[in-house]
Amino acid sequence: MNKQILILLVAGLMIFTLVSADVITPTITKVYFEQNGQHYDGKIDFTVKGYGYATGMPGDPNFNPNRAQGTYTPEVVFSFSATYNGYGSEIHENYYRNYVHIDYYELDGKTSDGKTFIIKNIESIPTSCVDVNPEENEEYQTCMANLVKPNFVDASTQPVGTTREDYMGRIWTKGSDGWTSPDAPGTVWEDIMWDETDKDVYAYNEAKKTCEEILDNLYDSEDYYEQKCELRFNLDDADWNYPPKQVRKGFWESISCFFKKLFDKSC
Helix, strand or coil, X not given: CCHHHHHHHHHHHHHHHHHHHCCCCCEEEEEEEEECCEECCCCEEXXXXXXXXXXXXXXXXXXXXXXXXXXXXXXXXXXXXXXXXXXXXXXXXXXXXXXXEEEEEEEEXXXXXXXXXXXXXXXXXXXXXXXXXXHHCHHHHHHHHCCCCCCCCCHHHCCCCCEEEECCCCEEEEECCEEECCCCCCCCECHHHHHHHEHHHHHHHHHHHXXXXXXXXXXXXXXXXXXXXXXXXXXXXXXXXXXXXXXXXXXXXXXXXXXXXXXXXXX
């Protein structure tokens, strides 16, 4: 086996391990740039870089997520690029930052008229996020609130001779060996069957299915994201006419970039 094939096999094994172990969170981010207290609506091509160090993976003898400040020189371990087309532009970035520690972020950009700038020492990227919970959807909540819960009595607690109606309108009588009905000769139902076939319980479960369909449609919607975030920047904090420097990607950043390209994301 030649050296190139061996390298490809090793890289492929590492990539398979990463894919198997990590879950990428579908995320949508609204981007806001401001200047002089006003919305900035011009186009900006920008790149965010996170500086820190690669921690290695758990189980690796070199795994170290808690390096002391001053014992390492921060380098780019995370980055992404995007285009801002106006106040509240949306970008799709999952912020995959496993196996790295980030001390600070920088953003460099270029406006449509050719001006370049950098914003340094950004504490966090994104600047805010909320997790999306479809169960908090108003339509779903209203549907659940309108459900009429059945006045259900456990069939196993009822005495012999009790009669009950099922979801098809058939009348059943409890005997010593179960429930029987003249409309279903030869059929004996056990007490547990009534959890689903009791008239009121069945009606409740059928109505609840409508609510569950609302929830399923929310999860299946193209507009559903597990996380909604914001990026907010003030151009008054920028150093202008700063030439963006080309930074060679580190190993872990290159791996992250590989996955982004698989999902047609910018890198």
